[in-house]
Amino acid sequence: MVKLIVIADDFTGALDTAVQFASEGANTKVVVDSNYQLSQINEDVEVLVINAESRHLSSEEAYLVVYRIVEQAVILGIPNIFKKTDSALRGNIGSELTAVVDASKKTVLHFIPAFPQMRRTTKNGVHFIDGVPVHESVFGKDPFEPVKNSVVSDIIREQSKINLINVFETEDVADVKNPTIKIYDAGTEGRLTEIVEGLYVENQPLLIAGCAGLAAVLSKKLSFSKGRDKNPIICRSLLVVCGSVNPITLTQLEHAEKNGFKRVHLTTEQRMMDSYLETDGSTKAVKGWMDIFSHNDKCILDSQDPTDGLADQDFIDENKLTINDVRMKISTNMGRIIKRLLQEGLESAIMITGGDTLMGFINQTDIKEITPIEDVVSGTVLFTIEFEGRTIQILSKSGGFGDEKLLITLAERMFANRKEIAHAR
Structure with a gap:
């Protein structure tokens, strides 16, 4: 049965994340159609990754696409939901994260945007690429979708009024009652591991968002059948x-x-x-x-x-x-x-x-x-x-x-x- 659903806003993001779970032996399937009916998936699939292809949609359209996918996942009883986000914070970050919270009917979504393995970190709520605020990096100069802000909470607020809480590395945050997105600082892979270990409780549903680096850590916490044999790569050109x-x-x-x-x-x-x-x-x-x-x-x-x-x-x-x-x-x-x-x-x-x-x-x-x-x-x-x-x-x-x-x-x-x-x- 599906233990985890991952929703990505583009195809490469779907693959980056899917392979983290496949590498741990999970029976992983990537679906390229955002209108795919989740009930069709084979029973032996453990991780289902959906390419929502919502990166270039309007904020409103992206919200609806993600909402519909999460709504199906909840109906089917899929316990863990992972919203894959772009490691440079491109796309409809605010509307898509809010859609996950709204459709899941959960109180808290834990958002860890950092990808330290690729030198993308978050400190004091500011996102960095190679030590440079993201809006000053090459992603701020992207001709199609430039990132114009480096403060994660401000990026979310461009598309959402949901309650936001910054979780800095030295802080603990009390439980909340209203729908909330918690934004976590992380500068190392060790910090990602620490966050996941603090959030993941076996047999307890988890609502989480972040990059492929976060998926790599989470994949080691979930238990899989280890049913896929790893064959050597054969390539001549x-x-x-x-x-x-x-x-x-x-x-x-x-x-x-x-x-x-x-x-x-x-x-x-x-x-x-x-x-x-x-x-x-x-x-x-x-x-x-x-x-x-x-x-x-x-x-x-x-x-x-x-x-x-x-x-x-x-x-x-x-x-x-x-x-x-x-x-x-x-x-x-x-x-x-x-x-x-x-x-x-x-x-x-x-x-x-x-x-x-x-x-x-x-x-x-x-x-x-x-x-x-x-x-x-x-x-x-x-x-x-x-x-x-x-x-x-x-x-x-x-x-x-x-x-x-x-x-x-x-x-x-x-x-x-x-x-x-x-x-x-």
Whole structure:
């Protein structure tokens, strides 16, 4: 039976969290449809992760999506509810946390926004990225969803009037009677563990919110069947498909290209023309990509404009596109291209950066459920999908995760068993 439901606001967040429980042996399933009826889930699933895909919805729409999911969970008697939030506090934080409290009919939601394992901490109620207040970090400069505040309670109050209490590291907070969100400081993984140990009581329902780092700690407290065997990763080549504009990801791409990755830049039409794959020129382009990918074991297919946007501007002006239009067109077209490459016989494991791009691919298929495998590198999740009779390895990474060497490290981990495989053959 389902012991825990996790509700994430985007796909990469769902995967980041799901893999923490899968790694502890829990039978974990990720559902990509926010309208999925929870009663359909198999009885042997212990952790159910729902991608609410609410990051870019309005505050009101996000509230309703999360409310409906939690309401179903309560009816089914799922005891523990985890609202996964973005580690940089992007999205509809206030409305979604409030929806969890309202739908659950519980008094207190415990919110621990920190992810110390990724250098994202909360001190005196202020959220930091690498020691910098989040609104002053790269996330404050995000072209699609900049974070404009670093005080967690102020971010919540932008969308909610619910009672808030800050729990600083040296304080204990008395019980409350009115619906309340308790916001916890945390600067280390040890502090996360301390908080969870103080909150989790076996056979007592828990209402909690936070990031994948919190999930990693909580996964060690819940007891699971340990029914999933862990098989070694078998991978002969890796294709990184980049749909993220995060500066951290761009640095990773530059470093990878300088260290042996073959990088292919898409043109403006390939990135943003809705019918590009139906044009005469697309057949030649796809053949060229397949030739490159078949002769290089580490490749990048990049949606970034190498001219810093100058090549795209005429297309944007001519078609009167908004920033959101551009985001959606790129993610959708990248998804179509990935599907086409697989249909052409691409045999690589595919790493997809950015939740929008990942969802753009999933939306091109009939996939409803996926199986998380493991966290190959912190923040980079391996999962499998069934696509037209084949099992495909997909890796996902949120745009802002990892150091500049991440793609190099990832390739080394994915290829670790290659020599043994070749020798066995």
